[in-house]
Amino acid sequence: MASKAKASQPAVIHKVIMVGSGGVGKSALTLQFMYEEFVEDYEPTKADSYRKKVVLDGEEVQIDILDTAGQEDYAAIRDNYFRSGEGFLCVFSITEQESFQATAEFREQILRVKNDDNIPFLLVGNKADLEDRRQVTLDEANQRAHGWNVPYVETSAKTRANVDKVFYDLMREIRSRKMKASQQSNGQKGKKTKKRKCTIL
Amino acid sequence: MADGRLAQDLSSAGYDPEHYVSRLSEEGEMPLLEMKQKVQILSDKTAQELKKNVYKNYSQFIETAREISILEGEMYQVSRMLTEQKALMTSMLEMSLVSDKAVAVDEPQKEAEAVNPEEETRRNLAFLLEKVEGVSSVTEVPGRQLVHNGDLAELDMESFNQVQKVHMFLLNDSLMIASWLTNRRGPVRYRFQGLYELDNLAIVNIRDAGAVKNSFKVLMFPDSKIYAADSAKSKRQWLDILEETKKKKLARDKQKKEAALRLAEQQNTGPTTPKKEEASKLDDVDTAKDAMETALLGVDWLQELPENLDMCIAQRDFEGAVDLVEKVNSHLKDCQKTPAVKEFRARIDHRVKQLTEGLLSELQVTAERSLRGGPRAARRAVAQLIRLGKSAQACSLFLKMRSTIIKYNIRQLKFEGATSLYVRCLCGVFFSSLSETGREFHKAFPQLLGCFSAFIVWTKTEMENFITIFKRHVFDSKSSLATISECVSIATNHCAELANGGLDVGFYLDNMISEELEKAILESRHQIIESIKFRAGEDQWRPLNLGTETECSRYVDDMASVGLDIRDSVYNGCFISLTLNTTQFCKTCMVLAQSLLLIHKSEREALVTETLVLVFTEQVRHLDVSLASEKFKNDKKFILKNSQYILEVLMSKIEHMYKTQSILFPPQLVAVNAEYRRLKSLVS
Numbered sequence: 001m002a003s004k005a006k007a008s009q010p011a012v013i014h015k016v017i018m019v020g021s022g023g024v025g026k027s028a029l030t031l032q033f034m035y036e037e038f039v040e041d042y043e044p045t046k047a048d049s050y051r052k053k054v055v056l057d058g059e060e061v062q063i064d065i066l067d068t069a070g071q072e073d074y075a076a077i078r079d080n081y082f083r084s085g086e087g088f089l090c091v092f093s094i095t096e097q098e099s100f101q102a103t104a105e106f107r108e109q110i111l112r113v114k115n116d117d118n119i120p121f122l123l124v125g126n127k128a129d130l131e132d133r134r135q136v137t138l139d140e141a142n143q144r145a146h147g148w149n150v151p152y153v154e155t156s157a158k159t160r161a162n163v164d165k166v167f168y169d170l171m172r173e174i175r176s177r178k179m180k181a182s183q184q185s186n187g188q189k190g191k192k193t194k195k196r197k198c199t200i201l
Numbered sequence: 202m203a204d205g206r207l208a209q210d211l212s213s214a215g216y217d218p219e220h221y222v223s224r225l226s227e228e229g230e231m232p233l234l235e236m237k238q239k240v241q242i243l244s245d246k247t248a249q250e251l252k253k254n255v256y257k258n259y260s261q262f263i264e265t266a267r268e269i270s271i272l273e274g275e276m277y278q279v280s281r282m283l284t285e286q287k288a289l290m291t292s293m294l295e296m297s298l299v300s301d302k303a304v305a306v307d308e309p310q311k312e313a314e315a316v317n318p319e320e321e322t323r324r325n326l327a328f329l330l331e332k333v334e335g336v337s338s339v340t341e342v343p344g345r346q347l348v349h350n351g352d353l354a355e356l357d358m359e360s361f362n363q364v365q366k367v368h369m370f371l372l373n374d375s376l377m378i379a380s381w382l383t384n385r386r387g388p389v390r391y392r393f394q395g396l397y398e399l400d401n402l403a404i405v406n407i408r409d410a411g412a413v414k415n416s417f418k419v420l421m422f423p424d425s426k427i428y429a430a431d432s433a434k435s436k437r438q439w440l441d442i443l444e445e446t447k448k449k450k451l452a453r454d455k456q457k458k459e460a461a462l463r464l465a466e467q468q469n470t471g472p473t474t475p476k477k478e479e480a481s482k483l484d485d486v487d488t489a490k491d492a493m494e495t496a497l498l499g500v501d502w503l504q505e506l507p508e509n510l511d512m513c514i515a516q517r518d519f520e521g522a523v524d525l526v527e528k529v530n531s532h533l534k535d536c537q538k539t540p541a542v543k544e545f546r547a548r549i550d551h552r553v554k555q556l557t558e559g560l561l562s563e564l565q566v567t568a569e570r571s572l573r574g575g576p577r578a579a580r581r582a583v584a585q586l587i588r589l590g591k592s593a594q595a596c597s598l599f600l601k602m603r604s605t606i607i608k609y610n611i612r613q614l615k616f617e618g619a620t621s622l623y624v625r626c627l628c629g630v631f632f633s634s635l636s637e638t639g640r641e642f643h644k645a646f647p648q649l650l651g652c653f654s655a656f657i658v659w660t661k662t663e664m665e666n667f668i669t670i671f672k673r674h675v676f677d678s679k680s681s682l683a684t685i686s687e688c689v690s691i692a693t694n695h696c697a698e699l700a701n702g703g704l705d706v707g708f709y710l711d712n713m714i715s716e717e718l719e720k721a722i723l724e725s726r727h728q729i730i731e732s733i734k735f736r737a738g739e740d741q742w743r744p745l746n747l748g749t750e751t752e753c754s755r756y757v758d759d760m761a762s763v764g765l766d767i768r769d770s771v772y773n774g775c776f777i778s779l780t781l782n783t784t785q786f787c788k789t790c791m792v793l794a795q796s797l798l799l800i801h802k803s804e805r806e807a808l809v810t811e812t813l814v815l816v817f818t819e820q821v822r823h824l825d826v827s828l829a830s831e832k833f834k835n836d837k838k839f840i841l842k843n844s845q846y847i848l849e850v851l852m853s854k855i856e857h858m859y860k861t862q863s864i865l866f867p868p869q870l871v872a873v874n875a876e877y878r879r880l881k882s883l884v885s
Contacts, residue, residue: 081405
């Protein structure tokens with residue numbers, strides 16, 4: 001029975017990784033998205049994985065979220081996490097300039113590990129409800145996102161503002177990338193066959 | 202000598218009073234009387250000695266009692282802290298029931314390993330060999346140990362369906378996965394599947410969702426796997442132990458790296474030591490030197506010293522710790538500055554730092570610790586700090602602590618009732634604290650003359666603080682001159698007492714309050730003169746009539762309370778042959794003179810004299826005017842009588858006051874005294 005139920009689950013899984021410094025609200029965003037609850041107490045995450053069935057533009061898919069530890073000391077292990085991801089939500093807190101600065105490091109590491117400049121990636125400024133404590137201006141965040149050629153979204157895990165948006169936007173990116181990749185491989189195959197044909201000719 | 206023998210005789214074990222007395226009485230009356238006298242002297246002496254001893258015991262008792270009361274407070278605090286900690290621990294236990302057990306299970310295992318790691322390893326790995334197929338390469342690595350193992354189910358990454366049952370072995374440096382053998386032969390149950398280095402392993406907890414429960418992900422590049430445990434508890438245990446083992450391995454690697462680095466450093470510094478000819482030789486010379494160093498450091502007590510030092514510090518046996526430090530310092534002094542010695546030195550230095558911090562915190566005044574730390578405890582910490590050569594720090598902390606104590610004690614005083622009463626308490630507390638600090642300082646910092654200047658500076662600041670409070674209460678509260686002078690004289694007396702003990706702070710007090718004091722004198726003088734002028738205008742030169750005899754005697758008593766005798770002036774039961782003006786003036790003058798003389802100082806002499814002279818002159822002017830006035834033509838005799846009382850009786854009283862205070866009666870006042878003769882001549 002159980003195995004049958006699992007078998008009926010949608011085959012498409014989009015793997016999302018939450019990255020960012022400790023305490024910026026990666027887990028809070030994830031929990032808000034998963035269970036629609038806001039956890040006030042802060043407890044550093046080690047590494048948690050979530051999976052949820054969602055409907056993305058009419059299509060039933062699964063999202064697999066890897067909530068990483070902001071305080072992970074092992075760089076090698078961070079690499080391992082990143083390798084398993086298809087898309088990244090790079091989170092910082094708009095109330096903490098340092099967390100914003102750290103996003104550059106995360107971006108660099110992800111690009112290095114994935115070896116792909118166009119990896120689905122969203123720059124997320126969390127804690128937008130704490131406008132009065134803002135340290136990172138909309139301008140500088142937008143500028144950085146523009147420089148990286150990625151979207152920038154401000155969220156609030158507390159008020160749930162834009163929480164669904166960032167996950168769905170990222171999934172769409174991942175989906176389009178996957179489609180492109182399959183087309184490309186198909187195209188390559190076509191080219192190859194053409195080439196082969198040429199040689200035959 | 203005879204007394205001594207007598208005492209000995211009387212207190213000897215075989216003393217038989219009847220026999221003794223009968224033997225004495227045999228010889229007649231004289232020796233008996235003599236004996237009686239002797240016994241009397243002995244008893245007096247004994248009584249005196251007893252008294253002395255009681256006195257000594259008494260002072261010791263007081264000191265001990267003080268220490269005990271302080272100790273009691275400390276104990277109370279300790280017990281409160283302990284309860285707090287206990288509560289904390291229980292709540293922590295409740296919070297992590299599962300992980301706590303895991304650690305508890307782990308602990309004895311670790312201990313066993315520590316006892317005989319080699320054997321344990323062999324046994325562990327033998328167990329592996331027996332159970333798992335194809336692990337010979339795994340077991341060959343020396344130092345590898347089994348940390349944890351258990352059955353898990355491997356799940357499919359995508360669908361979460363169970364793929365196979367596995368057994369996971371966590372070794373101290375890697376994670377080994379073995380799959381179940383379905384057709385088992387003999388004791389072998391599993392087949393080796395893979396060995397993964399812990400460094401490159403990431404463990405991810407999977408939140409329970411739907412059918413997937415108690416599972417976690419292991420990322421090992423390039424692939425990753427999901428395993429499910431059979432219970433939440435078992436999963437928690439796996440996650441905790443995995444993380445802990447990873448941490449341990451990281452720490453171990455770090456240590457190894459550092460050791461390697463040190464080794465490299467050692468080899469680098471080797472050739473640069475002054476003895477180049479030695480270094481130019483082959484490696485074995487180096488090793489020989491190393492061996493020598495190790496021998497030098499190889500002494501048992503030296504090797505154990507860092508641990509012992511740690512233990513002493515942990516047990517707060519500061520004396521023992523300092524003893525050890527001194528011992529090792531004297532030992533290492535003769536050693537060459539070789540890298541090994543340097544390293545050892547660094548280890549010791551680190552602990553000395555810890556020790557110093559511990560001692561300093563002993564002296565630190567913190568909110569949660571009681572302010573009344575026993576003076577002995579402080580002295581002890583200070584003594585050890587001095588031995589460690591940190592006398593300056595000890596001194597400043599010690600004084601800071603004393604400051605807090607003084608502040609605390611002053612704050613404990615309640616401001617109620619008369620100003621002079623409060624000031625008396627304030628002075629009592631402050632000056633006794635000051636002198637106590639002085640005594641403690643003497644005991645704690647003997648021979649350290651440098652520290653004494655710090656003490657003087659401290660005294661000055663404390664004194665300034667005190668005077669600020671003093672001034673606020675005495676001068677800002679618009680007290681009368683009598684009160685002010687009483688307060689000032691209390692403080693001055695305390696200062697004089699301190700000066701007797703060798704600490705002269707009186708001049709601070711004087712410097713800082715003289716301005717306000719002079720202002721107060723001037724103000725009071727002005728008031729008195731104004732009131733004299735006012736009363737002069739009203740004076741009708743009538744004898745004072747108090748109506749009844751009781752009223753009269755009460756008035757007489759009232760005057761006597763300030764030191765004036767008017768009994769001779771009473772007539773007809775209720776009449777006094779002086780005017781109200783005169784008696785009031787006399788009273789005011791007496792109080793004024795008393796106050797002024799209380800705060801008399803050579804620097805203020807001119808002001809004091811001038812004040813008294815001016816007050817008298819004002820009154821004399823009134824007498825002059827009255828005598829010359831037509832209105833009081835018939836009262837001249839009466840006026841003269843009043844004048845006599847003021848200028849002779851009152852003045853002689855004041856002169857007497859001067860004398861009892863052994864201050865020279867100023868000639869200006871003598872001149873005022875002569876006015877009476879002038880007035881008399883005016884009449885006749």
